[in-house]
Amino acid sequence: MGEPWTASIAELQAAIAGGATSRAEIVAAHLDRIQRVNPLTNSFAEVRAEEALAEAGKADAQHGRALAGPLDGVPMSIKDSFAVRGLRRTDGLPVHAGRIADGDDVVVTRLRDAGALVIGHGNVPDLCIRWNTISGLYGASRNPRDLTRSTGGSSGGDAANVAAGLATVALGQDLGGSIRVPASFCGVYGLRTSAGVVPNVPVIPAFPSSTTVDAMGTFGPFGRSVADLAAVLQVIAGAHPYDPVSVPAPLVRSEHPLPVAVLRTETGAVLEPEIERRLDATVVALQEAGHDVVEAVFPDLRRAPEVWAEIIGTDLLNVTLPEVGSQVLASGRVHIDEMFGLFDLGPDVRRYGAAWLERRALQDRLVRFLEEYPLVVAPVVGMPTPPLDFDDHIGVEASAALFQRMRCVMWVNLFGLPGLALPNGIQLVTRRFHEPDLLATAAAIEPLLPPVEVAEPYGG
Structure with missing residues (x-):
């Protein structure tokens, strides 16, 4: 197996079942790694070392070599937008530094019940609204593959934890690319689920919510392999009676390789040559x-990012910031003002309602297209991993240019x-509800892509 912090879920569990290691030894190895690496990456905001070791030891005593769940013995990082019993639930805000969760969110409970060992909270930007991870409470996270570069956001701490071997898998959420952007920047796999697949039943409500979270925000895992994503998905998926938006729909896998449509600039995205080469x-x-891949068939979606x-911007600027804006780090507040101020519809409810109606019209067109081409391959963002301060106080003009490079992200959220x-x-x-098609396709091409190695930010 090698070092536990380089292992997959299957490798960890095989080692437990074979008596080569224990759950407590796996956790101890990860805690040692965190002690050495986290001062450089600042990707774990909070670590529950004693608790995780005690839980691992208890599981060893109760189960020994027998596996007690699909995630038994697996160290996990959880985004600091989920409540984990005994940890602070902050959304990156200093004002919430003393807010301790007295219970677990439903999705965290499902992970624990499956045997996962929660190591701690991954760092997030203020309000979890940013494609970078800079927290007013915890500071900036750094990419373990290059400490001068961004982890992405808003689940940047969790993506970095998986990339650096501080956790085997992690849980994030994605309202505007917050799983897919950090996964791309940190060089790991990240799955954003369909709206309604994973229930949102929080112990502590997030910042002022809106219908956008129900329609566009979802949860999902990070991992260093497709198989690890699949293992987490089977645990967290499924409706819950306390979340009226969650859907008791079976997840569907098709029998044969599906036709694939290529999306390049149909959203108006600006793509750098390196991203074109990767695509x-x-x-x-x-x-x-074995897939039939077709170019130049994807419908024009230039309005979807707008x-x-x-x-999102109208909600943020007219509901969220007036209530909590004074609690947000200056760079985060300025980023929201400069980026989303370009799109603010103001207080006129008719304009806001018209945007939702336009969303539905675009969605009607796209779902018909996806019946003919059920898979789409596209860039996440239009640039390779940027510097750490790529979105920090850059001004309105540069914010508009950044938006052009992020346009391949938002259409996925817009349509759930x-x-x-x-x-x-x-x-x-x-x-x-076709996540199994994504997993099967990604697994088929995984051997053809560069392998995901654990990053060594301290040079070995």
Whole structure:
């Protein structure tokens, strides 16, 4: 197996079942790794070392070599937008530094019940609204593959934890790319589930919520392999009676390789040559895996990113910031003002309602297209991993230019679709409730992509 912090779920569990290691030894190895690496990455905001060791020891005593669940013995990082009993639930805000969760969110309970060992909270930006991870409470997270570069956001701490071997898998959420962007920047796999697949039953409500969270925000895992994503998905998926938006729909896998449509600039995205090369290489891998890949058929979705930004931005600037804006780090507040101020529809409810109606019209068109081409391959963002301060006080003009490079992200959220980010910065997207198609396709091309190695930010 090698070092526990380099192992997959299957490797960890095989070692437990074979008596080669114990759950407590696995946790201890990860805690040692965290002690050495986290001062450089600042990706774990909070670590529950004693608690995780005690839980691992208890599981060893109760179960020995017998596996007691699909995630038994697996160290996990949980985004600091989920309540974990005994940890602070902050959304990155200093004002919430003393807010301790007295219970677990439902999705965290499901992970624990499956045997997962929660190591701690991954760092997040203020309000979890940013494609970078800079927290007013915890500071900036750094990419373990290059400490001068961003982890992405808003689940940047969790993506970095998986990339650096501080956790085997992690749980994030994605309202505007917050799983897929960090996965791409940190070079790991990340799965954004369909709206309604994973229930949202929080112990502590998030910042002022809105219908956008129900329609566009979803949860999902990070991992260093497709199989690890699949293992977590089977645990967290499924409706819950306390979440009226969750859907008791079976997840569907098709029997044969599906036709794939290529999305390049149909959203108006600006793509750098390196991203074009990665997209081309992924197209070749899909063809070698038996998929019929078709160019120049994807419908024009140039309005989709704007509609997403108009809905999200209007909510942020007219509901959220007036209530909690004074609690947000200056760079986060300025980022929201500069980026989403470009799309604010103001207080006129008619304009806001018209944006939702336009969303539905675009959605009607897209779902019909996806019946003919059930899989889409596209960039996540239009640039390789950027510097740490790429979005910090850059001004309105540069914010508008950044938006152009992020346009391949938002259409997936706008329509509540599932998307799987590959470590090379490319994503696969499909119809709602067809996550197994994403996983099967990604698994088929995984051997054809560069392997995901654990990052060594301290040089070995």
